[in-house]
Amino acid sequence: MADLYLSDIYIYPIKSLGGIRVQTAEVEARGLRYDRRWMLVDGKGLFLTQRQHAQMALLQVSLQPEGLEVHHKQGKLKPLYIPFAESEGSGHELQVTVWDDTVPALEASPGISAWFTDALGMPARLVHMPPQTRRLVDTAYAANGEVVSFADGYPFLLIGQAALDDLNSRLAQPVLMNQFRPSLVFRGGAPFAEDGWGEFTIGNQSFRAVKPCARCVVTTINQATAEKSPEPLRTLAAYRQQRNKIMFGQNLLPNGTTGTLQVGDKLIVLSQK
Template identity: 35%
Template sequence: MRVQSLFLYPVKSLAGISVSSFMFDDFGPQGDRRWMIIDADRQFVTQRNRPELARVTTAIRNHCVTVSIPGEGEFSLRPTTIRDRVRVWQDWTIAAYGAVDASSALSRFCGADVQFVYMPDDSFRRVAADRVTDVRRVSFADGFPLLVTNQASLDELNRRLDNPVEMRRFRPNIVVAGADPWEEDHWRSLQVGDQQLSLVKPCSRCVMTTVDPATGMKAADLQPLRTLGQYRRTDDGVIFGKNAIHQSPGVISVGDPVINRTLE
């Protein structure tokens, strides 16, 4: 097995970027989902209720995150000194508000009052304690620093669909090639290059998988979620991919060997 592709998501629920390698820091992949969008009630905003966010692209230039908002232009995201508690799922955590220009442009695009916020180094959000006994932190990702998916599983799913979908529907960080379909169900520990990953839970999927990343529109037929639900439903929900945590700082790259350590 090997790493087929790697992705970063500088802003939660905006378009991700394909990268050739990334470095792990204390949060997870460096720069991954340190930015988020909130509404007027300080609640997180995602493609679940704003599918058009898929059309807002991101980039990292000179260690700065930029966003390109249709009809508005490109903006550099800059944290200010204004801080407040914001909510992502059940967690409240301290975040710094972004500069007004980008937030105002995104508000016009969405037709609603939204704000970019940033998770600073001194803000701590804990990975779910019922899954990971160590006190580990996570960024604004849904719950864990990493999502690992298997290309063969997507290929098998696509054989069941009238209209095949791309892996980016599932927003992974690491895509593995060379495994059997759904082999990831049995992975508990992977060595990726020199890095050790613990795969702590299956990833339950939601309506975001029905959003076309190119158009920002939800599929009227609810695919591929509907088909997944016919044969991939478990106590954890309709699953595709595995949530993971890394064990140490380091770098992984496309092409790195992937070894299943579960059976050793």
């Protein structure tokens, strides 16, 4: 097997907004540090997503030393600064819903939520997941009661660059990796080699691939413009469909270790499924 290595790391501090490409990241039980620890919800506490609101792609998040900054990619609003202390502090607690899970979260200040309401053209409130909130991974795949942030279902998503290259060789217009919103990208190996992996390490961190990732319409949204297209789902459906779902990437669980990942870390496959 060709040498495998970690080529990209992405975090998405606010669920469904623009992600951040980083060189290093800390592995925590519920995902990479800062990843999907914040989320936008509607007036009933239901999560907002690009699936229904593609314009969310136009809001880009960046990490600052003491908080988050959000700007509109088309410059329609002044950037918003969100101090960690303000979003993680003793805000109003409310129940929020992500798919089938309802968990407690802390609401950010009204001024912060007002900015998002203006930016998206619909009611939106920013909430933060406090450390004591435990959202469990699907028990059909969890081994030790693993937890997850506000991510759809799993703490980590891995995609091989070769898989994207293979897909792009079939498309008239290539797509970027950011439309698939992975946590970790690796180089080396054949396209979709990750489909067969069981346990593996990246640097000093240990992971387990638990299930393929079923893809939705978010993969068809251009993350720079929020424009939609039939691709790449139409092409993927021809060769990546299983049980009426289109699979691309592998959902991961950490094997109990915490520490640092760095671009360039060697990936070693320990077992196959």
